Amino acid sequence: MRRTTVIKESLHLYTPNSMPMARVAPPEFFVDGHFIPEKTVVSIHSYRTHRDPQVYGEEVETFRPER
Numbered sequence: 059m060r061r062t063t064v065i066k067e068s069l070h071l072y073t074p075n076s077m078p079m080a081r082v083a084p085p086e087f088f089v090d091g092h093f094i095p096e097k098t099v100v101s102i103h104s105y106r107t108h109r110d111p112q113v114y115g116e117e118v119e120t121f122r123p124e125r
Contacts, residue, residue, distance in 0.1 A: 063123040070108050071121060078103045
């Protein structure tokens with residue numbers, strides 16, 4: 059097992075950044091079919107993105123470097 063895979067999996071489970079990632083919406087911006095007005099600040103919490111079962115599978119809380 060490579061060291062980088064262990065480090066990446068550790069960062070997935072224990073995200074060092076606890077602050078939301080904020081971005082400003084561009085013109086004509088849609089999220090899941092919902093219109094977001096231009097220049098609206100949109101934020102996504104990094105903890106939530108690292109716990110997405112569509113990306114990491116159903117065992118998001120399990121340490122699995124082979125993902």
